[in-house]
Amino acid sequence: RYFTRGVPSEDGRVVTRQESGRSEDFYRDRWRHDKEVRSTHGVNCTGSCSWRVFVRDGIISWEVQATDYPETGPDMPGQEPRGCPRGASFSWYVYNPARVRYPYVRGRLLDLWRDAREIHEDPVDAWASIADDPQKTAAYKSARGHGGFVRSTWDEMLELSAAAHIHTIKKYGPDRVGAVSPIPAMSPVSHISGSRYVALTGGTQLSFYDWYADLPPASPQVFGEQTDVPESADWWNASYLMIWGTNVPVTRTPDAHFMVEARYRGQKVAVVSPDYAEHVKFADDWLPVPPGADSALAMAMGHVVLKEFYVDKQTPFFIDYATRFTDLPFLVLLREVEGAYAADRFLTAADLSAADPEAHLSAADPEAAWKTVVWDKRAAGPAVPNGSQGFRWSEQEQGRWNLELGEIEPALTLLDVDHETVEVLLPRFDTTPAGTLRRSVPVVHLGGRPVTTVFDLLLAQYGVARKGLPGRWPETYEDDEPYTPGWQEKFTKISAATVTRVAREFALNAEATNGRSMILMGSGVNHWFHADITYRAVMTLLLACGCVGRNGGGWAHYVGQEKIRPLTGWSTLAAALDWTRPPRHNCGTEWYYLATDQWRYEQFGPDALASPLAQGQLKGKTTIDALVQAERLGWQVTYPTFDRNPLLLAEEAAQAAQEGRFLNDYMVEELSQGRLRFSVEDPDDPVNWPRLLFIWRANLLGSSGKGHEYFIRHLIGSDVDNLRAEETPPQQRPKDVVWRESAPMGKLDLLVTLDFRMTSTGAFADVILPAATWYEKADLSCTDMHPYIHS
Numbered sequence: 001r002y003f004t005r006g007v008p009s010e011d012g013r014v015v016t017r018q019e020s021g022r023s024e025d026f027y028r029d030r031w032r033h034d035k036e037v038r039s040t041h042g043v044n045c046t047g048s049c050s051w052r053v054f055v056r057d058g059i060i061s062w063e064v065q066a067t068d069y070p071e072t073g074p075d076m077p078g079q080e081p082r083g084c085p086r087g088a089s090f091s092w093y094v095y096n097p098a099r100v101r102y103p104y105v106r107g108r109l110l111d112l113w114r115d116a117r118e119i120h121e122d123p124v125d126a127w128a129s130i131a132d133d134p135q136k137t138a139a140y141k142s143a144r145g146h147g148g149f150v151r152s153t154w155d156e157m158l159e160l161s162a163a164a165h166i167h168t169i170k171k172y173g174p175d176r177v178g179a180v181s182p183i184p185a186m187s188p189v190s191h192i193s194g195s196r197y198v199a200l201t202g203g204t205q206l207s208f209y210d211w212y213a214d215l216p217p218a219s220p221q222v223f224g225e226q227t228d229v230p231e232s233a234d235w236w237n238a239s240y241l242m243i244w245g246t247n248v249p250v251t252r253t254p255d256a257h258f259m260v261e262a263r264y265r266g267q268k269v270a271v272v273s274p275d276y277a278e279h280v281k282f283a284d285d286w287l288p289v290p291p292g293a294d295s296a297l298a299m300a301m302g303h304v305v306l307k308e309f310y311v312d313k314q315t316p317f318f319i320d321y322a323t324r325f326t327d328l329p330f331l332v333l334l335r336e337v338e339g340a341y342a343a344d345r346f347l348t349a350a351d352l353s354a355a356d357p358e359a360h361l362s363a364a365d366p367e368a369a370w371k372t373v374v375w376d377k378r379a380a381g382p383a384v385p386n387g388s389q390g391f392r393w394s395e396q397e398q399g400r401w402n403l404e405l406g407e408i409e410p411a412l413t414l415l416d417v418d419h420e421t422v423e424v425l426l427p428r429f430d431t432t433p434a435g436t437l438r439r440s441v442p443v444v445h446l447g448g449r450p451v452t453t454v455f456d457l458l459l460a461q462y463g464v465a466r467k468g469l470p471g472r473w474p475e476t477y478e479d480d481e482p483y484t485p486g487w488q489e490k491f492t493k494i495s496a497a498t499v500t501r502v503a504r505e506f507a508l509n510a511e512a513t514n515g516r517s518m519i520l521m522g523s524g525v526n527h528w529f530h531a532d533i534t535y536r537a538v539m540t541l542l543l544a545c546g547c548v549g550r551n552g553g554g555w556a557h558y559v560g561q562e563k564i565r566p567l568t569g570w571s572t573l574a575a576a577l578d579w580t581r582p583p584r585h586n587c588g589t590e591w592y593y594l595a596t597d598q599w600r601y602e603q604f605g606p607d608a609l610a611s612p613l614a615q616g617q618l619k620g621k622t623t624i625d626a627l628v629q630a631e632r633l634g635w636q637v638t639y640p641t642f643d644r645n646p647l648l649l650a651e652e653a654a655q656a657a658q659e660g661r662f663l664n665d666y667m668v669e670e671l672s673q674g675r676l677r678f679s680v681e682d683p684d685d686p687v688n689w690p691r692l693l694f695i696w697r698a699n700l701l702g703s704s705g706k707g708h709e710y711f712i713r714h715l716i717g718s719d720v721d722n723l724r725a726e727e728t729p730p731q732q733r734p735k736d737v738v739w740r741e742s743a744p745m746g747k748l749d750l751l752v753t754l755d756f757r758m759t760s761t762g763a764f765a766d767v768i769l770p771a772a773t774w775y776e777k778a779d780l781s782c783t784d785m786h787p788y789i790h791s
């Protein structure tokens with residue numbers, strides 16, 4: 001009132017002033033816009049959030065989170081706010097100095113190309129004159145990674161790329177062309193634009209999750225399908241939540257509020273994390289497991305659950321769930337080992353003798369080898385229930401690929417039926433070298449061989465003792481015997497009492513709520529060696545508690561946008577299934593292992609990973625030897641498949657057919673006579689090299705090029721590879737693969753990448769084509785975290 005000029009109010013509480021406001025114009029002008037566009041970020045972020053993008057004079061001025069998501073329900077929190085600081089700053093990428101705005105090509109290659117075009121009228125002949133001349137290819141391959149790009153035009157670079165593609169198909173075959181474009185869900189239209197072209201021209205689309213180690217391989221191992229998890233809104237329904245290997249507030253920022261809000265309704269949270277990260281502050285219990293020791297904790301928790309809820313008392317909900325929805329009642333054949341027995345494989349309908357109408361068997365069933373068997377308590381004999389793999393493809397028994405048991409009552413354990421007891425050997429890997437455990441299980445004899453249930457083997461493996469079963473068993477939780485809470489202490493440094501309490505609470509909650517105990521997981525666990533076994537230990541815990549498939553329960557692994565919602569339409573377009581099938585899809589891990597010659601440096605054989613109860617199939621083999629065996633037996637497919645152009649091979653086979661020979665007979669004869677060989681048997685033969693590689697929506701040589709120096713030397717051919725590893729010594733080299741004394745450098749004739757910014761892949765590419773960002777193109781985005789498809 002005394003230091004500023006203005007008009008005071010009558011009560012003296014308010015002073016009204018009039019000023020020009022010029023000092024405020026600069027920040028008011030910052031938010032002005034003439035257009036609003038709805039968009040999203042196709043960056044493989046699991047959040048997949050919708051954003052409002054504001055534009056002025058064709059320039060992005062700012063972006064803000066959308067807040068108009070449909071309601072999730074009257075008794076659940078809403079989806080918003082969905083977004084994070086990373087998304088709010090994406091427009092900086094659009095105008096970043098590293099933005100690729102024009103087609104670029106390596107200068108040495110462009111000189112060679114323009115010289116060749118002056119001589120050859122046909123672009124394919126022009127490319128052939130370069131690619132077939134070792135001196136010319138060495139000139140531009142060695143320059144990869146050194147810069148030296150020059151600006152070109154779209155027409156010129158498309159002509160060069162197409163000519164290289166056609167020449168490669170004619171000379172070597174379409175399967176010498178590789179394509180890398182991961183995570184379709186983050187921008188399926190952009191993915192289709194390239195993958196469809198590759199499929200229509202016979203090229204090879206490489207997988208990515210197996211190479212990234214993002215999606216857990218345990219999921220198809222256990223469930224037979226790709227990772228299928230609940231939306232983040234279902235976290236709200238969980239009454240006990242374990243966060244294991246994922247820092248939710250940081251890596252799941254748009255969804256973390258569901259967990260935070262559920263705390264207000266009494267949800268208990270236990271966090272498994274080696275460090276005090278952001279998510280630990282939300283925990284009721286923090287279990288600071290050292291990196292890599294997660295499986296010890298999971299096994300010990302499973303020991304407690306199986307002992308207290310299946311043996312000490314039989315929990316009706318758990319027993320019913322395990323019997324109806326898991327493989328625990330299925331019968332397993334045992335084989336003799338060292339005076340005892342070991343688990344062999346599932347007993348199938350094909351193993352049973354004559355037809356038995358009471359057990360729903362058929363001696364002439366062509367799918368019998370794929371139908372698993374249970375012990376039917378009502379019939380006091382074996383029975384084949386619905387739902388196993390043999391029913392999925394059976395034309396005679398359509399409609400039986402379901403879990404309807406009908407009159408069959410599977411026995412979870414053979415301890416409750418007329419049985420014998422035998423000792424079994426079980427592998428243990430907590431010692432060096434790996435050893436065995438000698439325990440016992442109940443068995444019945446079918447077809448002259450002893451069988452037991454998966455459940456009986458599981459209890460033996462976990463060290464859960466039962467009356468009437470002899471052997472060395474832990475007596476208390478404190479015993480230092482696999483896999484007790486006391487045993488896990490030496491690996492995790494977490495007290496046996498804490499592990500016992502957490503496991504008991506987890507199971508008690510599941511019992512009281514019919515399975516509403518949930519475990520959130522992420523790459524913190526999945527990126528560790530033997531992650532599949534660690535995950536299976538966690539899944540066993542959840543399945544034993546009846547949690548999987550329940551709202552508010554089960555396992556929830558999130559790493560990237562793995563859920564492609566319009567799957568059927570995308571699959572048809574992306575793989576060109578409306579034109580041809582099957583497409584050439586190759587396991588990326590295998591392709592890179594061969595193409596980058598990492599097998600030449602391998603000094604760790606697969607037999608080192610074998611179970612002490614293994615039967616010697618891997619003894620003396622190298623990893624690539626095992627790969628050759630898988631290829632020969634049809635377990636695995638590799639592209640290129642043979643050391644001959646598949647187009648020429650098809651012509652030869654057609655000629656043989658005209659001579660009255662069957663295609664299969666012709667191929668078998670060519671292979672058996674040694675005139676035709678699998679490419680994996682000689683990956684360094686120039687006819688077996690990948691020649692072209694197209695990369696879009698990915699930074700293969702940066703964020704996902706495991707073994708970067710091998711990529712650079714052998715696949716790229718640059719002289720800046722920095723590879724220091726020693727090759728495998730002669731006595732450890734593969735037996736089924738040709739070893740060439742001089743390892744190839746620069747297998748690729750052409751590397752083309754499409755990106756909106758200069759990346760590590762671009763630095764080593766031959767051709768860089770500019771791509772539109774997510775704000776500049778029409779596309780879609782979807783995720784497993786919510787049901788919405790953004791555009």
